[in-house]
Amino acid sequence: MRQFKGYRPKGVIPATLLAFDDDFSINEQESRRHLAEVAATKGLNAITVNGHASEVHACTFEEQKRILDISLEEVGDRLPLINGIYADGSLEAARLARMAEAAGAAALLVFPPQSMSMGGQLRPEMALAHFKTIAAATDLPLIVFQYPQATGLGYPFETLLRMCEEVPSIVAIKDWSNDGLLHERHTRTLQSLARPVTVLTTHSGWLMASLTMGCGGLLSGAGSVIPELQVALFEAVQAKDLATAQAINDRIYPMVQAFYAPPFLDMHNRMKECLVMLGRLDKAVVRPPLMKLGQAELDRLRQALDAAGLGRAGAFAAAAE
Secondary structure: OHHHOOOOOOEEEEEOOOOEOOOOOEOHHHHHHHHHHHHOOOOEOOEEEOOHHHOHHHOOHHHHHHHHHHHHHHHOOOOOEEEEEOOOOHHHHHHHHHHHHHHOOOEEEEOOOHHHOOOHHHOHHHHHHHHHHHHHHOOOOEEEEEOOHHHOOOOOHHHHHHHHHHOOOEEEEEEOOOOHHHHHHHHHHHOOOOOOOEEEEOOHHHHHHHHOOOOOEEEEHHHHOOHHHHHHHHHHHHOOOHHHHHHHHHHHHHHHHHHOOOOHHHHHHHHHHHHHHOOOOOOOOOOOOOOOOOHHHHHHHHHHHHHOOOOOOOHHHHHOO
């Protein structure tokens, strides 16, 4: 796995899902199958595990270690693996970081700690301490997960700049600012620093618009279902081929409208159901408090797959046409 030492995130990076059995235990066989199918997509830069898409909030430390281990066994010789660091405390985040580096991860996606949600934006030293604690525990490159300001977990622009300047191992941000004005400012400013920090968009609901602002890549759970469409769109935007980008975006549109409809928290639940409909996952089980979707929503997901031209037999192949 160490052939990816010095990895720099860019381009298309799907965040994969996690398969569960009916008793809510991890189904390793199905999870491996899903990983392998996504990793077979041409044009990917890396794959992310232990993120939102794999319900990291509901997984123990031991489970997260096992998820990373099986992911590395399955695809780690083909693609770099980015491991999510999801913890409310900086010391636990550092423990996860040490585990991920020892296992063979290529980079870390650092979530904002929920403990900062009640005013942490007014204390920039908290964000700096969190990232410096993690950076002291590992030599792996760090990706800052930038949340919307309205959540209370988004780092103010000046704080983000200080983080990038004072923590040299920060090499990218996963931008979910959900604010077009701020997103463009991130893209223009961070990628032009003396030590450039890549902006990986996760604005999957308006991906084409986001990419045209100049992002260096994308990191998205939707890539667990439509990785080839995302690769095709990214490449078309990079080539400044507007007509092709618009045509690909026309196919992405019904999928993201379905994935990110209210309630937003069901997005990965919906992605699992789509994989079942495509024959790429055996069952769509989510851990509580997430709940199974109703029939009306399943019908909407089937309609979205049809509108995107994704058939059960060859969804990924159709995406490349």
